[in-house]
Amino acid sequence: xxxxxxxxxxxxxxxxxxxxxxxxxxxxxxxxxxxxxxxxxxxxxxxxxxxxxxxxxxxxxxxxxxxxxxxxxxxxxxxxxxxxxxxxxxxxxxxxxxxxxxxxxxxxxxxxxxxxxxxxxxxxxxxxxxxxxxxxxxxxxxxxxxxxxxxxxxxxxxxxxxxxxxxxxxxxxxxxxxxxxxxxxxxxxxxxxxxxxxxxxxxxxxxxxxxxxxxxxxxxxxxxxxxxxxxxxxxxxxxxxxxxxxxxxxxxxxxxxxxxxxxxxxxxxxxxxxxxxxxxxxxxxxxxxxxxxxxxxxxxxxxxxxxxxxxxxxxxxxxxxxxxxxxxxxxxxxxxxxxxxxxxxxxxxxxxxxxxxxxxxxxxxxxxxxxxxxxxxxxxxxxxxxxxxxxxxxxxxxxxxxxxxxxxxxxxxxxxxxxxxxxxxxxxxxxxxxxxxxxxxxxxxxxxxxxxxxxxxxxxxxxxxxxxxxxxxxxxxxxxxxxxxxxxxxxxxxxxxxxxxxxxxxxxxxxxxxxxxxxxxxxxxxxxxxxxxxxxxxxxxxxxxxxxxxxx
Numbered sequence: 184x185x186x187x188x189x190x191x192x193x194x195x196x197x198x199x200x201x202x203x204x205x206x207x208x209x210x211x212x213x214x215x216x217x218x219x220x221x222x223x224x225x226x227x228x229x230x231x232x233x234x235x236x237x238x239x240x241x242x243x244x245x246x247x248x249x250x251x252x253x254x255x256x257x258x259x260x261x262x263x264x265x266x267x268x269x270x271x272x273x274x275x276x277x278x279x280x281x282x283x284x285x286x287x288x289x290x291x292x293x294x295x296x297x298x299x300x301x302x303x304x305x306x307x308x309x310x311x312x313x314x315x316x317x318x319x320x321x322x323x324x325x326x327x328x329x330x331x332x333x334x335x336x337x338x339x340x341x342x343x344x345x346x347x348x349x350x351x352x353x354x355x356x357x358x359x360x361x362x363x364x365x366x367x368x369x370x371x372x373x374x375x376x377x378x379x380x381x382x383x384x385x386x387x388x389x390x391x392x393x394x395x396x397x398x399x400x401x402x403x404x405x406x407x408x409x410x411x412x413x414x415x416x417x418x419x420x421x422x423x424x425x426x427x428x429x430x431x432x433x434x435x436x437x438x439x440x441x442x443x444x445x446x447x448x449x450x451x452x453x454x455x456x457x458x459x460x461x462x463x464x465x466x467x468x469x470x471x472x473x474x475x476x477x478x479x480x481x482x483x484x485x486x487x488x489x490x491x492x493x494x495x496x497x498x499x500x501x502x503x504x505x506x507x508x509x510x511x512x513x514x515x516x517x518x519x520x521x522x523x524x525x526x527x528x529x530x531x532x533x534x535x536x537x538x539x540x541x542x543x544x545x546x547x548x549x550x551x552x553x554x555x556x557x558x559x560x561x562x563x564x565x566x567x568x569x570x571x572x573x574x575x576x577x578x579x580x581x582x583x584x585x586x587x588x589x590x591x592x593x594x595x596x597x598x599x600x601x602x603x604x605x606x607x608x609x610x611x612x613x614x615x616x617x618x619x620x621x622x623x624x625x626x627x628x629x630x631x632x633x634x635x636x637x638x639x640x641x642x643x644x645x646x647x648x649x650x651x652x653x654x655x656x657x658x659x660x661x662x663x664x665x666x667x668x669x670x671x672x673x674x675x676x677x678x679x680x681x682x683x684x685x686x687x688x689x690x691x692x693x694x695x696x697x698x699x700x701x702x703x704x705x706x707x708x709x710x711x712x713x714x715x716x717x718x719x720x721x722x723x724x725x726x727x728x729x730x731x732x733x734x735x
Contacts, residue, residue, distance in 0.1 A: 199711065206710045212302070215704050216295050218265040223292020225259075226252045230285045230635070232350040233643040233670045248570050251577050252284030253277040265704060272700045276692060281584020282348050283685075283693040286635060287700075290693060293634035294701035297627035306620055312702045314624020317617065318610055319698045321625075322632075323691060325609045326602060329664045330594035330687040335373075335380065341366045343682040344589050345582040347598050350683070357398040361575070364403045364562060365582035371405070371560050373590050382587035389511055389561040390579060392572045395544035400565035401575065406535055406554045407511045408561040411501045412547035413540045414485055417494040420540040425499075427533040427551070428476035429512055429520045433483035434467055434493075434502075436460050461488055467524050468492040474527045478538045480504050480512055482520075499538060501549050515557035585686050594687035597678035599667025600636025600654070602690055607632045608658050632694075636668050643670035650675065 199205065206214060228235045229250035239247045239258040247258050256270040272291060273284045298311050333340045345362035373382035391408045413420060447453050464486055471479060471493075479485075479493065479500040493500045504512075513520050518533020536553025543563070562579060566572040589595060596602045607629040614625035633651065640650040650668055653675045657666035667683065669676035678684070 200713065202713075204712045208708055211708055211710045212308075212705075214710070215265045215707055216299050218263045219269060219295045219701075219704055220292050222256070222261070222266050222269040223289050223295075226255055226285050226288050227292075227638055228642060229255065230289060231639040231642050231670055233639075234285075235642070246570065247573070249574055249577060250285075251581070252286075252288055254577060256284075256288065264710075265707075268700060268703065272696045276696055279696075280588050280686070280689045280692045282581045282588075283689040287693040287696050289634055289638060290631065290697035291700045291704075293631040294628065294697060295704060297631045298624075298701065298705055301623055301627055304623075306623060308705045308708070310620050311624045311627070312705055314617075314621040315628055315698050315702055317621060318613075318625040318628035319694065321610060321613050322606050322628075322694055325606055326596065326687060326691060326694075327594075329602070329605060330596055333589065333593050333595055335590050335593050338366055338370075340595070340684070341370070341586050341589060343684045344585050344595060344686060347683050347685055348581045348585045349578050360399060361401060361579060362582055364401065365579060366586055367403055368560050368562060369583050369586040369590060372558060373587070374558065380590050382590045384583040384587045386507075387511065387514060387559040388583055389508070389559065390564055390576050391548070391561060392564045392576050393544045393546065394566060394569045394572045396565040396567070398566050398571075398575055401579075402563050402565075404550060404552055404561040404563060405557050406515050406551040406561065407508060407559060408563060409480065409501055409504055409508055409512075409549040409551065410546075411504060411549060413549065414500050414502050415490040415494045418490075418499050419497055420499070422477050422499050422538045423536065425478045425535045425538040425551070426476050426529075427478045427480065427512070427516050427518050427535060427538070428471055428474065428527060428531070429480050429509055429516075429518045429533060430524070430527075431482040431509065431520050431522045432524060433485075434464070434479075434481055434489040434524075435484055435486040436463055464489045465492055468496060468498075470524055470527055471498065472496045474532060475529050476527070476532055478535075480509065482506060482509050499540075499549075511559040511561075512551065514559035515551065515554045517555070585689060588686040588688040592686070592688045595684050596687055596690055597665045597667055598683035598685045599669065599676075599678040599681075600639050601665060601667035601678045602685075603632040603635040604654050604658050604667065605664040608655070608663075628698075639668045639670055643668075643673065645670070645673050 229237065229252065234250050236248050236250045237255050239255065241258065247254065249255060253273040253276070256273045261267055261270060269288055269291060273288050276284050276287045294315065301311050302308065342362045345365045346358045349358040349361060368388045369382050369384055372384060372387040373380055389407060391410060447456065468489060477498055479498055481500065481502045482504055485500060485502040490500065509520055512518065512533065516533025516535050519531040521527060521531055534555065535551045538549065538551050540547055540549050564572055564576050564579060566575045610625055610629035614622045614629065617625055636654055637647045637651055640647045654666065654668065657663050657675050665677045665679040666675050667678040669681060
């Protein structure tokens with residue numbers, strides 16, 4: 184209670200609500216640092232090709248097995264506000280560049296650990312933050328200087344980048360095959376806007392998961408896979424040279440806007456009524472047929488009678504297609520989505536070489552393939568176990584993201600902790616020029632960056648002290664910036680020659696996000712937590728019970 188009470192002339196004054204807890208100064212900082220370091224330690228063992236996986240079990244008993252930093256933190260369901268902040272940076276990293284989520288969390292934890300040592304030397308948090316900001320600016324300059332510009336049509340280089348993002352993942356053995364798929368897919372959806380390349384892989388590369396088969400059964404479809412079946416058994420299941428109508432309107436007799444009552448007094452009137460309904464539906468199908476369409480994808484429902492007429496006309500139809508799939512179909516086939524049957528004409532139809540219903544792992548799906556120049560593509564992800572398919576999908580998302588990063592910003596760096604080791608060396612030189620207390624903060628930043636190569640060594644069962652000594656010596660050479668930790672051979676090697684290559688965008692974003700998060704945590708010196716609502720509710724119930732018993 185002492186935290187909420189202030190003394191005014193000897194009379195206690197209640198400042199905060201009853202039940203509020205408060206921690207201030209060093210106690211608050213120590214608690215925050217402990218949480219940040221604990222979260223970093225949790226994901227640290229997953230870093231690198233020799234990193235381990237985590238098994239996460241949610242409240243319903245569903246299992247996730249992964250070594251993807253953002254997924255681990257998301258599934259962990261953390262409670263502490265600083266832990267939630269760490270989850271947010273991993274998510275932001277994932278949303279922004281799609282890879283480097285473990286790196287950003289491990290780096291934040293290490294920046295906090297280094298800052299703690301400075302606080303013990305009585306260096307003020309704001310001085311540390313200012314030093315970190317200077318170090319970040321210098322680090323950005325150094326990274327841009329050592330980054331290598333690549334040709335976005337160099338498929339081999341893009342493949343190396345995709346393969347690097349998949350090293351140490353569940354699909355590592357098949358990474359070359361999957362990397363090729365990722366490169367082709369990202370290249371296919373990339374387009375030029377205002378003189379810049381934009382590769383929106385999130386919206387235009389569709390990933391469809393189906394367990395069964397192996398990772399090698401994963402395939403790229405130059406078109407769209409619709410996870411629905413053909414609506415009528417008499418319809419063709421395969422249509423070549425398909426002219427595709429995309430309709431965002433129900434192929435049904437529309438109900439009236441107002442509640443109307445129709446009084447029918449004779450069977451003839453009933454028959455006329457039903458005949459009129461049938462005529463309307465037949466007219467709709469006639470219009471579709473007249474436009475030259477032989478495949479219909481409908482976002483809404485299709486009446487049973489309309490299905491019959493469509494089947495009779497030899498038209499393949501699929502109903503209740505998701506809005507996102509309709510948009511992908513429009514981009515892939517070059518068709519236009521119409522919201523009224525009256526608008527249908529040969530000009531609005533899309534084209535595909537083949538539309539076919541296939542059975543994949545006991546489910547029927549419609550494949551739209553062979554689109555001339557699709558601006559949207561699909562990847563059918565296969566794997567023996569459901570968990571394996573989920574992890575393969577996550578790895579493909581990472582690979583697609585890093586390829587799109589390079590397409591949008593065509594600069595790359597060697598991997599294996601090489602950029603971090605180079606930054607640490609250069610920042611130590613820069614710190615000496617800055618001088619003062621900020622010099623110590625910049626040196627702390629340099630030390631923190633070395634956590635990446637050191638962790639790669641630790642996770643591979645190597646001696647981190649020997650590896651770090653070897654790495655520092657290698658970076659003194661003229662072409663030292665290429666050298667990183669080769670975890671398979673257990674030595675320091677030229678990462679560029681080994682084809683371990685990462686996008687500049689991923690590294691920049693990771694260092695920026697980690698610095699911002701560390702600065703935010705460092706500046707907190709007071710934690711005021713309101714009392715929990717459930718506890719209040721419990722107390723209230725207990726009081727009511729007490730009153731009832733007294734009343735009895």
